[in-house]
Amino acid sequence: GEDVEQSLFLSVREGDSSVINCTYTDSSSTYLYWYKQEPGAGLQLLTYIFSNMDMKQDQRLTVLLNKKDKHLSLRIADTQTGDSAIYFCAENRDDKIIFGKGTRLHILP
Amino acid sequence: DAEITQSPRHKITETGRQVTLACHQTWNHNNMFWYRQDLGHGLRLIHYSYGVQDTNKGEVSDGYSVSRSNTEDLPLTLESAASSQTSVYFCASSDSRAASTDTQYFGPGTRLTVL
Numbered sequence: 366g367e368d369v370e371q372s373l374f375l376s377v378r379e380g381d382s383s384v385i386n387c388t389y390t391d392s393s394s395t396y397l398y399w400y401k402q403e404p405g406a407g408l409q410l411l412t413y414i415f416s417n418m419d420m421k422q423d424q425r426l427t428v429l430l431n432k433k434d435k436h437l438s439l440r441i442a443d444t445q446t447g448d449s450a451i452y453f454c455a456e457n458r459d460d461k462i463i464f465g466k467g468t469r470l471h472i473l474p
Numbered sequence: 475d476a477e478i479t480q481s482p483r484h485k486i487t488e489t490g491r492q493v494t495l496a497c498h499q500t501w502n503h504n505n506m507f508w509y510r511q512d513l514g515h516g517l518r519l520i521h522y523s524y525g526v527q528d529t530n531k532g533e534v535s536d537g538y539s540v541s542r543s544n545t546e547d548l549p550l551t552l553e554s555a556a557s558s559q560t561s562v563y564f565c566a567s568s569d570s571r572a573a574s575t576d577t578q579y580f581g582p583g584t585r586l587t588v589l
Contacts, residue, residue: 407580457576466516
């Protein structure tokens, strides 16, 4: 099947904004998600966006959705050391969740 | 509080042995899923279930089986463990109700090493 694509690594200086990008495959996906995985732990839902929205903001997190290009992004403002993790983009398709391979966010001092 | 647990958290076994990984959720979710996570592959779906007595194969189901005899549990069995099955295994569950967001809740993972 087609993949959810995202870059594998991102390095950002502490205090800067992080932007993680993703392209998904199914234009009929109802929800798109961002999950966060900290070392040694399972995935936790960070935020999600309904497909009829183009933006969602939640404190330091901003999700942008471009349905025409099937592009999803996650912006983390004022990136902190605790944001160091792997971030997974995901879409719901055929009653399942399809995950990207994850973007490892590394915070530089 | 509702939760999803996995056991054991770490397991070392030998090639050819049968291994069962447990997953238990108290969310009362109908949907349950097993994934494996490997470097370079992200999360790959092994098996999933939409309710009691329902099981379905995912993209990497060969060498694995599941059974769903109740809502809370979906054990994953490796019939004859192979070194290629060394991985971290995650169980997840989600609400099947129409108003849900299909959000999956993940267990903490089981690290399996097959020698």
